[in-house]
Amino acid sequence: MNYTCTLNPSIDYIMHVDGFEAGDLNRATQTAYFAGGKGINVSRLLKRLDVDTTALGYIGGFTGAFIRETLESAGIAHQFIEINEPTRVNVKLKSGTETEINGPGPSITTEQLALLFEQIRSLGKHDALVAAGNAPGSVPADIYARMADICEENGTRFIADTSSAALRDLIGKRMFLVKPNHHELGELFDTTISSIEEIVSYARKLHETGIDNVIVSMGGEGAVFVNKDHAWKAQTPKGTVKNSVGAGDSMVAGFLAAYEKSGDYEQAFTYAVAAGSATAFSDDLGDRQYIEKLVSQVNLTSI
């Protein structure tokens, strides 16, 4: 079974505002709510690709209830741990450019933390765990590193999609996949990355620390893939961006779904890029039909 873990889920509140002016009264022309947070997005997209997951993590209050109901109505299994404080709301402001304001999230107690670790310890060698997103301030900074150690002991495949700070703590851990964007990759190595050659070189460094597959995403500029046998750059399909929130999570889900079906890295990376773009060109996450239509427009070149 594939598990996703979202320590800090969110309701993503999308607001379209024409000509946004800071410090003024602005009125939105269109709004939407989505159940979000990186692991939850991975579960939601995998379901659209007919891959079952169980979503783990913390939810609370009326916002947490919305997330639970959204997953249940989509037929996604979950074993959320209920907490007292409400799940956060992240504001995504669309006004020509995309501005995001993500909440800090609720506090997690020591008991609630122990419950999550019990769940993770019960995973075995036929399972995979996608640990994704920002950790609330109340949890220990090395939480993902501890999860990675448990997964290594139990032979569970571990995938991380986190900020550069959390990824730094994971360096040296055995992982199947990581997907930083190029800004996060630069932060990880305390540098500013300005060329494809630098991206490939730092992605290789990351791979050499014990990560089987490294995808570095670059928004509309495409993505780079590095593993022991391959290094590719992908061009993205062309389209009109509607809402790129969840594009990175869609890449992770697309890669896992296609790799699970084909065992082939070229197909998995191509599908990952198509999934990211399908989401960027949709109001919500991309759907299967759209992703498959975009696959033929993704070009890989060996680098």
Ligand SMILES: Nc1ncnc2c1ncn2[C@@H]1O[C@H](COP(=O)(O)OP(=O)(O)O)[C@@H](O)[C@H]1O
């Ligand atoms: N403007 C865009 N045009 C086409 N594809 C996009 C665009 N933005 C994102 N994508 C797709 O989604 C992937 C992930 O996007 P990115 O913004 O790099 O991730 P993250 O949200 O994690 O920062 C990209 O590699 C690309 O395939």
Ligand SMILES: O=P(O)(O)OC[C@H]1O[C@](O)(COP(=O)(O)O)[C@@H](O)[C@@H]1O
């Ligand atoms: O946990 P973080 O880093 O605050 O990010 C949470 C946000 O990331 C998202 O999962 C989207 O992530 P991506 O755009 O990187 O795919 C949103 O649903 C959510 O609001």
